Amino acid sequence: MTTELLAPTDPLESEINKYDFITQTTGVFKAQRGLNAEVVAQISEMKQEPAWMRQFRLDSLKIFESKPMPKWGGDINIDFNDIFYYLKPTAGQGKTWEDVPQEIKDTFDKLGIPEAEKKYLAGVKAQFESEVVYGSLQQDLGDKGVIFTDTDTALREHPELLRQYFGKIIPPNDNKFAALNSAVWSGGSFIYVPPGVKIDFPLQAYFRINAESMGQFERTLIIVDEGAEVHYVEGCTAPMYTTESLHSAVVEIVVKRNGRCRYTTIQNWANNIYNLVTKRAMAYGDSLMEWIDGNLGSKLTMKYPAVYMMEPGARGEILSIAFSSKGQHQDAGAKLVHCAPNTSGRIISKSISKNGGRSSYRGLCKVEDGAHGSKSSVVCDALILDPDSRSDTYPYIEVDEQDVQIEHEASVSRIGEEQLFYLMSRGMTEAEASSMIVSGFIEPLIKELPMEYAVEMNRLIELQMEGSVG
Amino acid sequence: MTETLAIKNLHVSVEGKPILHGVNLSINRGETHALMGPNGSGKSTLGAAVMGHPSYEVTEGSVTLGGVDMLELDASERARAGLFMAFQRPMAVPGVKMADFLRHATTNVRRPERKEGEELIPMREFRKELKEKMAQLRMDPEFARRYVNDGFSGGEMKRAEILQMAMLRPKFAILDETDSGLDVDAVRLASESIAQIGKEQLGGAQMGILIITHHDKLLERNTPDFTHVMLGGKIVETGGVELAQELYTSGYDRVRAAYPDAAAIEREMAEADQLETVG
Numbered sequence: 224m225t226t227e228l229l230a231p232t233d234p235l236e237s238e239i240n241k242y243d244f245i246t247q248t249t250g251v252f253k254a255q256r257g258l259n260a261e262v263v264a265q266i267s268e269m270k271q272e273p274a275w276m277r278q279f280r281l282d283s284l285k286i287f288e289s290k291p292m293p294k295w296g297g298d299i300n301i302d303f304n305d306i307f308y309y310l311k312p313t314a315g316q317g318k319t320w321e322d323v324p325q326e327i328k329d330t331f332d333k334l335g336i337p338e339a340e341k342k343y344l345a346g347v348k349a350q351f352e353s354e355v356v357y358g359s360l361q362q363d364l365g366d367k368g369v370i371f372t373d374t375d376t377a378l379r380e381h382p383e384l385l386r387q388y389f390g391k392i393i394p395p396n397d398n399k400f401a402a403l404n405s406a407v408w409s410g411g412s413f414i415y416v417p418p419g420v421k422i423d424f425p426l427q428a429y430f431r432i433n434a435e436s437m438g439q440f441e442r443t444l445i446i447v448d449e450g451a452e453v454h455y456v457e458g459c460t461a462p463m464y465t466t467e468s469l470h471s472a473v474v475e476i477v478v479k480r481n482g483r484c485r486y487t488t489i490q491n492w493a494n495n496i497y498n499l500v501t502k503r504a505m506a507y508g509d510s511l512m513e514w515i516d517g518n519l520g521s522k523l524t525m526k527y528p529a530v531y532m533m534e535p536g537a538r539g540e541i542l543s544i545a546f547s548s549k550g551q552h553q554d555a556g557a558k559l560v561h562c563a564p565n566t567s568g569r570i571i572s573k574s575i576s577k578n579g580g581r582s583s584y585r586g587l588c589k590v591e592d593g594a595h596g597s598k599s600s601v602v603c604d605a606l607i608l609d610p611d612s613r614s615d616t617y618p619y620i621e622v623d624e625q626d627v628q629i630e631h632e633a634s635v636s637r638i639g640e641e642q643l644f645y646l647m648s649r650g651m652t653e654a655e656a657s658s659m660i661v662s663g664f665i666e667p668l669i670k671e672l673p674m675e676y677a678v679e680m681n682r683l684i685e686l687q688m689e690g691s692v693g
Numbered sequence: 694m695t696e697t698l699a700i701k702n703l704h705v706s707v708e709g710k711p712i713l714h715g716v717n718l719s720i721n722r723g724e725t726h727a728l729m730g731p732n733g734s735g736k737s738t739l740g741a742a743v744m745g746h747p748s749y750e751v752t753e754g755s756v757t758l759g760g761v762d763m764l765e766l767d768a769s770e771r772a773r774a775g776l777f778m779a780f781q782r783p784m785a786v787p788g789v790k791m792a793d794f795l796r797h798a799t800t801n802v803r804r805p806e807r808k809e810g811e812e813l814i815p816m817r818e819f820r821k822e823l824k825e826k827m828a829q830l831r832m833d834p835e836f837a838r839r840y841v842n843d844g845f846s847g848g849e850m851k852r853a854e855i856l857q858m859a860m861l862r863p864k865f866a867i868l869d870e871t872d873s874g875l876d877v878d879a880v881r882l883a884s885e886s887i888a889q890i891g892k893e894q895l896g897g898a899q900m901g902i903l904i905i906t907h908h909d910k911l912l913e914r915n916t917p918d919f920t921h922v923m924l925g926g927k928i929v930e931t932g933g934v935e936l937a938q939e940l941y942t943s944g945y946d947r948v949r950a951a952y953p954d955a956a957a958i959e960r961e962m963a964e965a966d967q968l969e970t971v972g
Contacts, residue, residue, distance in 0.1 A: 644746050645784040647768035648777075649794070649857065650801030656769075659797070663788025663840065 257304040260284060263406050266309045270375055270409070273382065283395035283405030290399040296585070297523040297552040301497055306438045306469055308407040350410045350430045350441060364422060370415040371426050374442045377413035384415060388444055392475035393503050400499045404440045404473040411441030411472065416451040416482075425454040425487070425673055438469040445475070447482040447510075454485040456673065467495045467522065476504035478512050480534070485513040487672060492521040494550060502528040503558075506566075509536035515671050516543040518555050519684075527585060529558035532566035532597075539568040544668045546684065547580030547612075556585040556617075561597040561627070570601040573665055576612035577688075583615040588631070592623040600630040606664050607637050608657065658688045695721050696759040698743075698776075698865045698901055704753035705735075705742045710965070712738045714926040714958065715754065722864060723899040725891065725915050727906060727937050730923035731945050733963055736905045737781060739923070740867045744778040745771045758865065772798075773805035775864030779854035779871050786841040791853065794841050795823060795860055802861045826859045830886055847874035855883055859890050865901040866891075872911040880910045888914045909941040922948050925958030 255262060263284050267277040292299055350373070360371045370381060378385050395405035412428045430441060447453055470492065478484045484504065492498055498521040504512040514528035530539025545553035559568035574582035588599045605614035616633050638660050646656035661684055662669075669677045698720045705713040712735050720726050730736050742749040743756055745768035756763040763771050786794065800813045813819070823837060830852050842850055851871055858866050868887065872880050891900045904911055912934070920936040921928045924945070929952040930936070940948070949956040 639784075640747060642784045642786065644744075644768055645780065646786065646794075648744050648772055648780075649798035649861070650769055650772040650805075651797060652769050653767070655797070655801075659789055659794070660786060663786050666788030666840075 256307055258284070258306070258308055258407070262308055266407060266409065269309070269311065270378075272378060275386065276378060279390060279395070280406050280408075283402050284407075286395045287399060287402035287406055290396075290402060292399060293525075296525045296554045296583075299497060299499070299523065301467065301469060303403075308438050308440070309409055310437055350428065350439075360426075364420075367420050368415075368417040369420060369422065370413065372413050374411040374413045374444060375409065377444070381413070381415070384446065385413075385444070388446060388475065388477060389442075390475075392477065392505055393473050393501050398501060400471045401473055401501045404442060404471050404501070407438070408440045408442035408473065410439075411443040411474075412445070412455070412457075413443070414445040414447075414453060414455060416447050416453045418448040418479075419450045420448075421452040422454070425456045427456045427458070429458050438471065440470075441472045443472065443474040445477070445484060445486070447476070447478045447484045449479045450481040451479075452483040454487065454673075456487045456489075458489050458491075467497060468493075469497045470500070470521075471497075472500045472502075474500070474502040474528075476502075476512065478504060478506045478510040478537075480508040480510060482507070482510045483513075484511070485515065486528075487515040487517075489517040489519075489672075490521070490524075491519045492524075494520060494522055494548075496521045498524040498526065500524075500526045502526065503531065504529065504539070505531045505533050506537040506539055508534035511538045511540070513539075514541045514543070514557070515668065516541070516555070516557075517668065518543070518545045518553050521551065521553070523552045523554065525554045527556045527558050527587070529560065529587075530568060531560045531562055532568065532594075534563045535565045537563065537566045539566075541568075541570045541572075542668050542671060543570070543572045544665055545572075545574040545582045547574070547576050547582045549578040549580060552581045552583070554583045554585055556583075556587075558587040559589070559599050560587070561590045561594040561599065561624075564594055565596040566594060567598040569599070570603070571667060572601070572603045573606070573668065574604075574614055575606045575608065575661055575664065576614050577608035579609075579611040579613075581613040581615075583617060584633075585617045585619075587619045587621070588629055589619075589621045590624045590627045590629070595624050595626040597624070598628040601632065603631070603633040604664070605633075605635045606661065607635065608661075654688065658685055661688060695723075696775075696864060696898065696901075697721050697757075698903075699757045700739075700743065700754070701756075702754035703739070703742065703751065703756065705738055706750045706752050707738065707748055711752070712926050712962075713742065716923075716926070716928055718903075718921060718928060720865060720901040720903060722901045724918045725902045725904065727904050727912055727917035727920045728923060728928075729906065729920060729937060729940050731959070733966065734923040734959060735926040736923050737869055738926075740778055740869045740903075740905060743771075743867060744768055744776060769801075772802055772861070772863075775802075776867075777858055777861055777863030777865065778867040778869060779851075779858055781870040781873065783842045783850050783854055785843040785845075787843045789841050790838055791841055792820075792823065792837040795819075795837075795857065798857065799860045802863070823860065826856055829889070830856055830859070831882065832856065848876070848879045851875055851879070851883060855886050855890070859886070862893070862895045863900060864895070864898075865903070867903045867905065868911075869905045870907070871904070872906055872908050877910070880908070881914075884911045884914045887911070891915065907941075909937060912937050924948055924952055925955035925962065927955050927958075929955050 260281055263280045267280055390405060393401050395402045414426060445455060476484055506512040512530045516528050518524050528541055532539055539559050541557035543555055543557055545555040547553040556572060557570045559570060570586055572584045574584060576582045584603045586601060588601060590597050603616055607614055614635055618631050620629055622629060638657055642660060643656050646659060647653060662681060700716055700718040703713055703716040716739055728736050738749060742751060751764055758774055761774060796813050796819050800807060827834060832852060871883055875883060891902050904915060916934050917937055920932050922930040930948060
């Protein structure tokens, strides 16, 4: 069917402020502002965690404190002592939508979460501040042994799985923000798909920062066992505050032999959120890991989803898009690491910069010694809408093997006067014409998204495009 | 009342360089006009300026459609007012499907009062019409799913331009070298299609057509009511179909000899172009 990519059905007025609302909640518990061992221990205690996790958190805090800020990427100007690291919004998790407190329900209603679930999802989790407030999973998936829960619950109910994988794909000492998340993590999704189980519909989680000066540190762990398949979709938003907030997640994924995992993120943070996320998957023999990563909003995003191809035949595909506007820097990219022979990877990265926004592609293609016969291709396209905006490409290629094939292609284009004139001569307004050119530019990403997300993504792009041309 | 596209004393500069030096041309709906002239005489400049290309600065004169000042409007508004131009080199818009593009364009032009975000022409109605028009132009239905002009052959691009003209139903169409780069069969098909579209009654009147061309093939089935010769940025002579035939067979020497002033301007412009190329 033909999609109506550029036909917003709602009046734009109501759309513009769609994500920019603040829900009045009291919260059940809020940790003190700032970060120290006491706060970390308190979070662990609140969650009644086993001793090993408590120790993991405290060790991670030490690593966080000892590591300097990254010297590359964007300017990070965060006062770590001015942030709330934990905020518990409800006394417990709702099993049915009715159990969720009204004000939180209203928030998610505005975001359209329950509707999304009814339409086509196999299961959904909604996280508000630090905790998952709502969760459901189709009965038959539960019967097949699929686990889809929040990570805190998983720690209580599936300690053996957590102990085996948690912090193993991304150890706390990987980087400063992975250490931070390891110390104060809360919520996030845990998915386990047993061998041979293929889930036809996406599992979805929705993350929302609502409180001011709130940090959100969700922790996601997905284990796709041999021959199993899952598509997980995550969406994130936050309202606009005058003070800056921090979102620093860690996502760890294991895809075992012949397994397949697709992880789709659409993030639309308010323009003062630091979005510093570490995402990594380990793909084993003949498996496929796909990251589809859309980044809109935020003040600074630093995010480079990675696939480590651990055994022969493993494949990694990363499709990433960044849209940066005034006062924003999207430092996004991807990493492919070939650790075994005959592995293959592909990165397609697209960025759009307007109104003085800055987009950077930062990517790594690494072939370890012995990973002969490996192939990687990187295609990186930037679209710049006006002379004030900026785009940079930082491709890192490290090859320690002879018999490999690595391709890198990059292009930068501006919306040209001729292209605009052509569309306008067909009755498009200048804004409509620009929006159409941008929609076309990101089409390779859009067609990979589930229908509903494709529509949403296009609507978000349209909102970003509003007022972009005089 | 006959609506007229009236171009009066039009002076146009590009990057400060005067190209058109007072063009007068009046087209009524239902009439077919041919605009001929040697390369660099300003034919395409006239098309682009009338359609509203922002780089083409009108320094003097007027363009009106049915009495409405077109120069006050941008290209989008001119399209909605009923103007159309088939481009010599249409731009590619990767990622945008022909069908989506055409549905937006068709809605915008046929319902100029529509505000952004309002409903488009119903999908069924649109599809049915698009299918018919594509069949007439002998286009593979798959064409509608391809990205606008992206990787199109020369012939496909020209056919896509004619398809747009058929769908948008303009009051006036300017065809800028629609025959260039086409083989004999393709020119015949284009020319038949243009004639057919031109005969359709839209809002009680036929389309007014301005064919910018070097060839006579496009004019065989679109017999011009008037033929205009442009030289040195001016229309120097106007005649009937016999003038088009004469120019096609005998070239522009007679015209240059008859209008030495315009021929001098033409020479100057050509030399300036060459200097730019050399420099």
